[in-house]
Amino acid sequence: MSKYLIRILLFMLFNLPTTLVAQEIDLATQKVTNQKIDSLLTVAATAIENNDYNTSAQIMTRARILAEKTNNKGRIGITSSALSRLYLLTGNIKKAKEENELAIKMQLGSTDYEENLGQSYITAGKIELHERNYPQASEYFEKATEVLKNKRRPELLSKIYLNQGIIALTKNNTQKAGELFDMATSQANDAGSKFLIAKSNIQKAEVLLLQKKIDDASTAINTAQEISIAENYPSLLSESYRISSHIAKEQNDIPKAYEHITLYNNYIEKNRKNKDLVISINQLNDNQSLNDQLKKDIELERARSSKANTLTTVLSIAMITILSLLILSLYKNNNLRTKANELLQAKNTELIVAKDNAEKASMVKAQFLSTITHELRTPMYAVTGLTHLLLSENPTPEQKKHLDSLKFSGEYLLSLINNILDLNKLEANKVEVEQTAFNLKKRIEDVLFALGKSAKDKGNKLNFEFDEDIPEEVLGDPLMISQILINLVGNAVKFTRDGNVNVRVQKIRQTESEAHLHFEVEDTGEGISKKKQKNIFQNFTQGSVAINRKFGGTGLGLSIVKNLLDLLGSKVELESTLGKGSKFSFDIKYNLTKQAGEESNPHNIIYDIDYVALENRKILVVEDNKINQMITRKILEKNKMVCDVADNGEIAVEKARNQDFDLILMDIHMPGISGIEATEQIRLFDKEIPILALTAVTIDENIDEFHEAGFNDIIPKPYKVEEFFQKIHNGLKQAKVFN
Template sequence: MRPPPPSLEMQILSAMEEVIFSASYPELQILYISPSVETLTGYPIEYFTDHRDAWRELIHLDDRSIVELALTTLNIDGKIRVRYRILTKDKQTKFVQCQGRLIRNEAGEILRFDGVVADISELLSLQDVIKNESVEIKELLLENNILFNGSQDSMFLVEVMDNGEFVIRRINAAYEKSTGVTQSYIQGKTPIDLLGEKLGIPVIKNFQNALKAKTTISYEESLPMPAGTRIWTTALTPILVEEKFKFIVGASKDITEQKRAENALKESNERYALILEVSSDGWFDWDLVNDTVIYSRRWWLEFGNDEKPENVPISYWKSLIHPDDLDWVSEFLENIMLSQRETFEFSFQMKKRKGNFAHVLSRCYIQRDSSGNKIRMVGSNSDLTETKKIEYTLRKAKEMAEAANMAKGNFLANMSHEIRTPLNGIIGFTELLLHSSLSEEQKEYLRSIFLSGKSLLSLVNQILDFSKIDSGKMELEFISTDLNDLVQSTVDLFQISAASKAIPLNLHLDAQLPRFVSLDPLRLRQVLSNLIGNAIKFTHEGKVEVSVKPIKQNDNIIDIEFAVTDTGIGIDPNSQTKLFDSFSQADTSITRKYGGTGLGLTITSELVHKMNSHLRLESELGKGSTFSFVLSLQANTSGSVSSNLFEEKQTAPDESVIIENNLIQNDILIVEDNDLNKKLLSKMLLKRYPNIKLRYANDGADAVHQFQEKIPDLIFMDLQMPVMDGYTATIEIRKLEKGSNKKTPIVALTAGAFFSVKDTAMESGMNDFLTKPISAADLYSTLEKWISSSRV
């Protein structure tokens, strides 16, 4: 069966000598090519459609750059015309001409690249083709990609002829506008033709200097043009074509206004030079265009050398900057130049003529021409060396004060820890003794020891609070709280104390008070407790009154006044100023008579300040005092009562009989380096749980080792120990438990309670926290919380 005859269109394309093609753009993948390509190249159609770059491989190696250069104009002009050589399948060299254009849709989007390739081997010789195409294409590229790319500078293209002459070929629109010379007038002229010999010869000399330098050169010139005589700064760049400088690209910027500004500024400098000489350590004038500086006599005497202080390269000034300041000063000035700021100042170190460095304050002003271009920076210097010395002295004093304050805080923390450790033994063993069979007289003595220990513990806690406030570590925790219940329960704590002195303690709660407000209940109770406790302490007859009332309300924010009034000894007006100072009281005799650390009111005042208020005092010597403060609080519709917020601690010892629990027989590991604390904890535990098995570790490393030998049911872990502390030991134990579903409960033991000890313990992997001195009740409830009888 015969194949169908070719269509009329295919017959026509096959008969054409020219090769018709269609390619994608910008990939240049052949989509279609006419059969005549086989005649031209000797390769079948499939060779071009199946291999993406097959057409490139046919181009003669020496001509590939010409084709690539021509293709770059496609996106600019939308069409191409280029002549080059190809190598056929049988290694023949043919000269071809390719013409084509981009095909776009109605929206202007490029669809493809269509063209025609014709054999012109018989028309042109090799030399003429390559030479003419190279010049034509490169001229086109220079015009589109170098000279006429939207530059605001006046730009021109000069061709370097073989005989050494310079012919002007192109100028841009900015050149025409600024000079009044048109493209048609200037094209093809030499500098002599355009300017005459007197002005043209210097221009030619500049062109020759650019070729000799083989790189860009810059200079200033003044040329008469139809638009008037202007002053220019010109840059000439020689262009290399086929290893020979064939063109010079020029770019000129009109600096006429800049020059006028320079003259005006010099006149101004002369006028104000004397003023600057006496008002600073000298002035400078930095030409930003030429990067040269003029310095005043006084500046040069301080920082200069033996040369003249005029037209000094800016590099000299940079060489004087101290190495420690050079990088940031350079970056600072670079950012200033990119900004729109006109005035600024900065301080750095500069080397003086004598070799020493001085701290200098530079005050600067940036001047611009009419176009907004920065043309110069002027400024003055002031020597800050003496000021810096004073600053250094003050900074060192501040650092020493901060170091002393930190040392004080650490001392207080350590001392509090060291005091609480023996207190743990005193209070703990006293509590154990009170559970034993003793005479009433012996119990009375033990009660006194117990209460004395509690009193000492209260003083330690007060020191801790002061340390937290003093170091800024205390943070408030806002909770919606029943205000009436909080104040009432706080006052109730002091009713027995007031009754023991036969002093009425009255509370007045305004009926208009909101029930629930957002505040830190613990710290408000602490403030009220300090004020009420002081009022009872310093009152011998009369009464103490606590009042809480609203002052004003705005939406759900209400201002509430808290006041504590007594009829006690009062405070001398001369002593009131130092009443809130740390470790001080109104009269030194007060310490001897009433006791105390002198920290109570300091802590109270600081806590009120943390609540965005201040503590006010009204007092008259011998008649009494009133302490008050106002808090702005948010009213709420619900909240917690004090019984849910506070774990009320016993102020009297628990003398009830300890009931044994024989069901709990677990393995307990005690990690404690202090023998007294170890003994106390053992006695407390065995008193109630006689069947438990106790093991001991002297430090964290020993605890980890014992855990590896045998996993206990519960661990009591001290935090501060030698070799390895409790935090690290807990982390290591949790690593050993990784992958196991069973986690051994670890209860922290600490005498510190400073800053965020509890949070840190929990973060390390501990389950619970006991603070020394440890009460028997807290110990038993904690153990039974983590170990139930079901685990026997």
Template sequence: MKKILILFYFITLFSFSQEKKVPQDSIDYYLELASFNAEDKLQTEKAIKYTNKAISFAKNIKNELKLHDSYYFLGTIYYQNNKFEDAIFYFIRCTNFYQSNKLITAKLAKSYYSLGLCYLAKNKINLANTYFNKSYDIYNNLNISDALQLVELQKGLSLKAAKKYDEALSIFKRIGTQNADYENAKLEAYFQVSAIYSIQKKYSHAYSAIKKAFDIAEKNNNSLAKNKILNQLIFLAEKNDDFKSANQYLKKIIQQKDKPLSSNEEYILDKKDYDNQLDLVEKLEREKKDQIKSIRFSRLISILSIALISILSLLSFSLYKNNKIRNNTYRLLQEKNKELTEQKEKAEQASKARAEFLSTVSHELRTPLNAINGITYLLLQEKPKVSQLNYLKSLEFSGNYLLNFINDILEINRLESNTVQVEKINFNIIELIANIKQSFNEFIQKNNVNFQTEIDLEGNEYLIGDPTKLSQILINLINNAIKFTKNGDVLLKIGTTKTDDKNITLSFVIKDTGIGIPDDKIANIFDSFTQGSVEINRTFGGTGLGLSIVKKIIELLGSDIKLESIQGKGSTFSFDLVFEKSPLLENETIKSKEENNLDCLKDKKVLLVEDNKINQMITKKMVENKGMICTIIDNGEDAITEMAKNDYDLVLMDVHLPGINGTEATEQIRTFNNHTPIIALTAISLNENREMLLSFGMNDVITKPFEPEHFYKVIASYLTNN
């Protein structure tokens, strides 16, 4: 009998392996431990510890989906412990990942829902509603009706908290009258309708709604809800002079064994139960899909199981014999895995510390460098003496060199931290190449270089892709080619290798006749801070980061770079990139250029919110040089007051301010002013990103120290239609 049971065990094991192959890795193991400890608030630290181990393991095996599932669970733990800022950080990471990978599933909807709960807890009602609406739209598209009820209910509660009673009533009434079987949602909806009518002193309407809630509670034998509803019924019966009914409801309370609760409870049902319902909905959806797969495999499994019985019988004996050896080996592997995991965590911590240090240094250098570059620019605009011009040009060169160095450090840290996202926007590659070539004119003349371009796009000059990253690649490679080629030739060749109705693959070749790269240096030439030799660094300068940045960006774009070089004869760098074809017309490009005409800046009123006196002086001067009228505020609190009293065409908002910072000030301004453009001024660091700043209501971001042309171009783009 025992042998038969063992045999059927292996048949069952094989059957399930055909239906669904689930790897038994440490991610699920640690998440199970985290979930177990998260149920007890005293064990929160353990729950966070196990979740971080799951995150570490997911990173190790490069399982992005499991990694962001772990991030979501960590956000949930922080939310349950009222650490809403930490929870928001991880939920946003999840939404960004699911969106960028086009995973429009219940997971994305649940992440938006969780963000709504966090902002609702922070009393940021508008933001909460925004995320509830996003969650609702996804659940609606997925046709998950139960989840729609929950999200609708939360939207109603947030509107009630914002005292938008008419809108809240509309939602609660719609939930109460729907034909869906979700009785708990209907019960809560009628209770909230009664609560709102009580606030509005419409006691007859409130009495009618609470009786409907009581009928649902009676039908479902919900004693907890009945206790709360009975207290409200007594209160409203008395308000409507129905003392006979009030007495009857009082008797029912006495009959209830549970202790009555006060009538001013905000929610009649346990809020956590609603949150858990979303997990249940997602689980049911997965089970439905698994059942479909199971039916498809069942016939095949029935046929194969008979043929496999004899084979599995022989294998069972062998497995039993080797069981002890396998267990010992497994224990050894577990110990080794633990040691490797600890070493990996230490290495990641060291890498993170290095990145944060370099990021902090880069960030802190930007503020004084903004003063240096800004003052230099202003002095050059004021027609200095000939004797002073060379000094100012030298200062401008040194400032730009230091800025490029800082930018390279920050860029390599961003690329290594995997926080960079690829954009998809329309651009004209012919114009982009022309602008790059023009920017090198002075350098080309200085080194006496014959710079040529050969471009064959087969008529596809308008593309969809990331022009910023393409510019970074080409600028770094062309700069190196010109720098290491004096009195020689540099060629940029762009050709079409593949094309169809939607996409085009372009080949890029940058070839020079310069000093070349020694054979023993080629293997490491793309490493950070690496150049051919110390002598080359002293002779030609540079950070040694350019080629490392190029390689990482090209890999981010889904390609790789090739290098051929002969010392003393020159080097050739080549790579391929895929772009989408764009329907953009030439007149649209011309229109875009016309919109950036700086004549629109004259007499515009600008509010500058900046606490640094030197930056105040520089920015105000640059603004006034174009005919704009500038008012300075040095803190966030006064900026909010000023915007409430006066009208401005544009706000330049420093992010790091004393007291209320720039993001918080913007968020408060947006509660009463949604039309005035607000542009962030920031010495942006590794931990900041454009999307995060825009989420607070800012329209654009200008990085310090800013280039004057870019500064004016961004401002003009928002003042053109004002």
């Protein structure tokens, strides 16, 4: 045998172990990684079934990261497509579009992924449909049809026809929409999908209703309701109630129409705040550790394979032995790595569950406060509105005195609704301190007058000492000092019987621009023990359970006082002896101003309103609450404006289409379509008319949504009448109704 041939054989013997080891490591790594990805996607699917979108999104993102590490296009496409549909489900359109574009990129150009590509095109069409980009949506659905036409996927074709029918319906092409919904129903029957059958029948019923084919529409909606009830599809059942309500109305079955629209509204109200459940997933705590562990595992296998480079003279038996040892070592290492990963996944799942529970608790609290705020603001609008109307109807002096007290109390209750219920906002110093000229002495007298009856009922005497050297007018936040005193004096009255409550205000010092004042509220009541004084300013804290049962209350008052004084750069001091009474004191610095105070400016004439220009302007008031409807109408008509009323959003759209109005006042929560949806529809045919949101919804978090829908401005209920007319005046002026 020649030396050349011997060298070739030695070279092959030298490189064979390295090649085999490298191939074994790569295959093992790919297999383990794929197992991890598939396991994570299974867990994510279970989370979606349980409506746990947070956990599902996080787990799918981890799976996608693993797929990217091994450049596995198939699994990258699958995870990105699944993430896109999840984000679309929860309303995160930007993230849905990003993930779907990545999925399409991975799936294009390969016959292995055509069905996945078709699904991704459907998702892209839904995204464009959600953003009302109908031409782009149609283009994607056509692409999906082309890809899937020979793939025997009737459930996907049914989804395509459903969405194409919806697009045709937006163009008022009811004939084409009906044909597409029939095709969707046929494909859904072939697929055996009860959900798609029910959904297709709901859409078909809506088309038949528009075509005035009432009996056929009734048959279709009954079919959808039977399936939705049998299969437990609450969202479809809710939508079917909306359609069946309109059908019943056409059939003059008013009780049924009312019953079904009530069922629909209850479902919508229950679920209207669930759209923001998916949290940001860009900061997963375990991504880095997961990546590091994978790198270490791969580096370990590569280190072992490098040892084969030293086996230059190993015979074939030695090579087989070494390969066997390496395979055995890899098998053991894989077992250890799998167990370690399972343990890591279990710990990560525990952390995710704990984090999710904390976020859900916070979300429940925020939703509760938001609901309470809205529910209180609606009747408060009636209180403040009726008070304003009564004050404008020449009441007797005695009646005016009581109405002023009612107005005053309403203002403070509204302030409590806006600031106190949202304790998180208050404690985060997000409440703004106003700077308004006001008469401090009159403010305090109004507080004492409002609490006078409560004091009298308990046999207490209210005493007020006001330093006459204090300037008549100061510059500060009048509602904030009223809230502080209402809580302190109210507590003093509540915990005192047949005693005295003393309110004192003294000037500490004064300069040309500032006045430093000292406030005291002292009572002869129950008193507070030394032990309880440490915690008395915490949320929901009272002196004891016995005190809570005896006197009632939420335990929020002193916490509110503390937070408000913090905002004013002050702090409250407490002196108390059990059984003898308590004294609360604090200092506040007020700026001085030469502006007219409340007495010289009783109507707050700081608003630049041309009331003459508002006369005979035609206003459309969209409001489903009859009391609020009457109040708004009377306030407008007292200022010689012409007012028309729409009971819901659908009527408002029709009136705006067929009549000429100068301005629209739009409520948000109404039966049928919401104020936001009504405004979006009006903007399709009228871009110019001013539309103001007149709503009890808290607008801090939703102001961008209002403007995107086409609102010109927002008037939160309840409101000051001057502010109400100021915003109407501005809206008409900006629309150039007058100069």
